[in-house]
Amino acid sequence: MSKENILSVKNLHVNFRTYAGEVKAIRDISFDLNKGETLAIVGESGSGKSVTTKTLMGLSEKNAEVSGQIDFKGRNLTELKEDDWVQVRGNEIAMIFQDPMTSLDPTMKIGMQIAEPILLHEKVSKQEALDRALQLMKDVGIPNAAEHINDYPHQWSGGMRQRAVIAIALAANPEILIADEPTTALDVTIQAQILQLLKDIQKERQSSIIFITHDLGVVAGMADRVAVMYAGKIVEYGTVDEVFYNPQHPYTWGLLNSMPTTDTEAGSLEAIPGTPPDLLYPPKGDAFAARNAYALDIDHEEIPPMFKVSDTHFAATWLLDERAPEVTPPAAILKRWEQWQKMKEN
Structure with a gap:
């Protein structure tokens, strides 16, 4: 049975006019919220x-320019x-x-x-x-x-x-x-x-x-569901189990890899290198490319679209394009993928 939608955000942009120029803080995000559910929005400081x-x-703030739709009970x-x-x-x-x-x-x-x-x-x-x-x-x-x-x-x-x-x-x-x-x-x-x-x-x-x-x-x-944000965009979106056990975006891999769990081995936690980009001058392609060990050439040129992983799971990474080479994620992520397969079998 489908859940009742209570809030729908479509193509939301928020820019701030500053003396230094226009800060593109939110760059075209869309998500839904259903009645009685919890949607978590996660990401580093400054992700939006x-x-x-x-x-x-x-x-x-007064210097904000907001565009897009936030539909709530028949109102934008x-x-x-x-x-x-x-x-x-x-x-x-x-x-x-x-x-x-x-x-x-x-x-x-x-x-x-x-x-x-x-x-x-x-x-x-x-x-x-x-x-x-x-x-x-x-x-x-x-x-x-x-x-x-x-x-x-x-x-x-x-x-x-x-x-x-x-x-x-x-x-x-x-x-x-x-x-x-x-x-x-x-x-x-x-x-x-x-x-x-x-x-x-x-x-x-x-x-x-x-x-x-x-x-x-x-x-x-x-x-119940998770939206992973980076540099003003949603880069992965799915149920909590999908994002935790079948993560697809290298940024999500990095976040999960830096989080201790009960079976984390000593010395195996890894921080994501570098810092988020300056949104006065957003990068040309994927904003995470400069910090991404798995970045492809196209990541530096074009923003990836949201690829569909399942009916409820989407990720904006060129690694999901059918033309992309296969990459091996970190060992901790491979473990999560193994758990995901077992969860699906059960």
């Missing part, structure tokens, strides 16, 4: 992950005026930011901060909004919530502040939650708790989540 999510929320969000965004932002699409300390108002009581979106989007009394805020505090696992509803952010730990930020995002019961690296500022134990909380919330509310991260280890336990 956060610019994408800010664009989805109508939070682009790229055409909304600021007044129209008030109804969408926080109400239908909400965001959990990376650093809870900078996304909470240090001068306002936490209970009131959670109640604020309810007061903004619904006709309820202040007391009713605070009652709902208290319930949300309990829902996100804040202990002794009634005793702490009048606390200020500085009185709470990082993990508790992140729970408060999640409660604010949930306050108006949005259909889509965008989580922008929500566990980066937290220690490993608290990270696991927050990730489990998001999974529980999703199951209970049937919400859809766009999860932004550079940590592929987090993706494995969270996502």
